[in-house]
Amino acid sequence: MIKAVIFDLDGVIVDTARYHFLAWKRLADELGIKFTEEDNERLKGVSRIRSMEILMELGGITLSQYEKEKLANKKNTWFVDYVERMIPEEIYSGVRVLIEKLKERGIHIALASSSKNARTVLHLLHIQNLFEVVTDGTMITHSKPDPEIFLLAAEKLGIDPKDCLVFEDAEAGIEGALAAGMLCVGIGSQEQLFKAHKVIRHTGDFTMEMLDEFNAVALKLNTER
Numbered sequence: 001m002i003k004a005v006i007f008d009l010d011g012v013i014v015d016t017a018r019y020h021f022l023a024w025k026r027l028a029d030e031l032g033i034k035f036t037e038e039d040n041e042r043l044k045g046v047s048r049i050r051s052m053e054i055l056m057e058l059g060g061i062t063l064s065q066y067e068k069e070k071l072a073n074k075k076n077t078w079f080v081d082y083v084e085r086m087i088p089e090e091i092y093s094g095v096r097v098l099i100e101k102l103k104e105r106g107i108h109i110a111l112a113s114s115s116k117n118a119r120t121v122l123h124l125l126h127i128q129n130l131f132e133v134v135t136d137g138t139m140i141t142h143s144k145p146d147p148e149i150f151l152l153a154a155e156k157l158g159i160d161p162k163d164c165l166v167f168e169d170a171e172a173g174i175e176g177a178l179a180a181g182m183l184c185v186g187i188g189s190q191e192q193l194f195k196a197h198k199v200i201r202h203t204g205d206f207t208m209e210m211l212d213e214f215n216a217v218a219l220k221l222n223t224e225r
């Protein structure tokens, strides 16, 4: 049975994935690196410094550790600027209702974001209270696609990973959830997120019928184990 749902933040709860993209794009433009939305898919879910390294790979440039950190910090300043101007309406529609319905079913709710800004975003949008447990980029050594953050969230909830369902918009996040032995819903395009157990366009599209289907899958998998 699904006993907990673990949500990613950027691109799943709120439209901050767009701000990460805009900030990386601004840095790429400054560095003269061609950077498209498709390239950006590789940056989703991974840590800030890993994102910087992927950008360097895309541009075929090498930088010292100092330079790398300086530029990643610059991107972060821009990202925080965008985030500070966000309004509560930028929370995806249907997310609050979905979380309420899940809670009514006795399901525990956690957040697992690679972002070190996750708490700031939750705070600015007044949505900290939606989550029983919050895990973020400040609490882990290995970012997604490593399963560490998902395993930490499950541990803090006191729920077995096999009873957890993850919502993710990033390929790296889906890989992390699967590596943690969890079930996973991809938010976005089937083509990009085909590794997930199910893909839906928007978080708010998830229904309780879908939850029942996941319960059946979980039951089947757990009896096979």
Ligand code: G6P
Pocket: 010, 017, 020, 043, 044, 045, 046, 047, 048, 051, 076, 113, 114, 115, 116, 117, 118, 137, 170
């Ligand atoms: C999330 C986002 C990534 C971002 C990462 C680190 O996983 O999907 O795009 O790079 O967090 O975020 P931070 O706010 O710590 O730079």
Ligand code: MG
Pocket: 008, 009, 010, 011, 012, 017, 044, 045, 168, 169, 170, 173
């Ligand atoms: Mg995300």
